[in-house]
Amino acid sequence: MNLRSLFAALLLISAALAPGETSAAPVASPIPPLTDEEDASRVPGTVLPFDLQQTTRRDGRPTRDPVGGFQISFLGGVQMRGSASGHAGLAFSHFKRSTGNVGLELEGGASRGPNGQVSHGLFSLILQSGGRSSKMAPYLAFGGGIYYAKEKLRDRVAEELPTFGIDPVEETESGALIAFGLGIRIFMSEKISFRIDYREMRAITGGSGGLFHRFYSLRRVGGFLSIHL
């Protein structure tokens, strides 16, 4: 087992379950709540100031909530296994407006290297903490999906394989995968955030042996540039 992965997971557990972030009891806000008169005087469509640096929890949800709602994210990263190929993708997600802590994300991505391409679709549950009370929000992600892999034989290898009685056929494979990971979201502005994401995607290969002997780790480290719609 990778001890660094375990250590990182334990750190995130601590962050996710920290009482300050999960308590339902509101903390007294330094910002006075809007009076009915002030509330009525607001111009429709304007955005109230959202202080990303504030460290105490708001007791009221802002009119325009940067934490909740729909997001589109552009993903770039590195597949940490095999030949460490580059990874790119796109993700759509929605975080529940009432809390901003729970989100669902649909992600598509592909890694392309000298030996082939691996594409995947992933549906994830994201549990994040602290979005309204700090500029950074750690999160956990759990999900599942599908993958499609197409190997590419290098030209020199393809030339040599017949010598060994092997047909130089470029095979494909598809199947299911499970994924879990963690990360941290950094709010850069009201509408843009950046996520540093570590994801363990365990693909179930079609090889021989029991289920646990057919897992292949598609470990990924990436960044999500998210635009809040």
Add this chain to the structure above:
Amino acid sequence: MSAKRVGAIRLLIILSLVLLPACNQTPTEITALPRAAGEIQKVLVDLTSLQPLDPAAEGIYHLWALLERSESRSLGAFNIGAGGQMVDTSGAPISEFRSDEFALRETLGMLITIESEAEMPESPSGMQILSGTFIEGVARLTVPISSAITSGSGSVRIFSPTDGPNTNETSGFWMVDANGDPSVFLPDTTAALVYEIFVDISGSSLKVGRFDRTDQADDLCRFCVDARLAPERPGDDLLVNGPDGIVFPTSLAGTRITVSLEGRGNDFLSRSQLIVLEGFVPSSVTPEAIVPLINRSDSFPFGTAVLF
């Protein structure tokens, strides 16, 4: 956060922590997915002209994966069967090697050595006979010596300077011309390989001496009378200290002289299969005769290794 939600999160975390170590990171069988991601399942090896070894007397071939930082990992021992094919230590044909000890994708090169069968080393210590670097997944395996070996040439001069003039003059051979200059031209050796001279006489192969450069003497004047009279070039006079069954001084008439590549750290009694130069002394040889040495490097073994 409700207790129900906290419980669900804890369940997912526990599930992740269980799955993290429980699932193998690399499957038992490397299928298209791991290969597309860059994993290597095995090393395919095809060898030509490698000769069978007698494990008890000559050791056994050993295949090594060369990694970064000059590290190496064993991929296993093998021999060559009667038909020239690779066989494992039990004699079963093989053409591929796998490892559970390290990721084959990290392999940068391949090395074949001859190791003593009795003590398998953790790193290559025997004679290096073939090596190659992987380029785009394929390594051409050749004898690890300069490619100039194919143009090596020369001759030996028949005379015996170490016992004085005009005595037993057909008993010595030296790689020197009449002007005292080297008469053999070979590329310099490597840290792993060294040239060695053998003389086949009366059914025996005599080790005459080892050398790195043809413009210097070899390391022995094993059979000569007075080393101070010997030229500063490889060679010897077969005058004294003859082995059992051979009476010295003896004439070189009808003998075979070879220069072969041998492992610098090994001192096998027999000559390796890497014969670089070969010459035959005529049975009617006369003093001061020049015996040409023929380049035999075209008989060197070679091969191909493929990461697949």
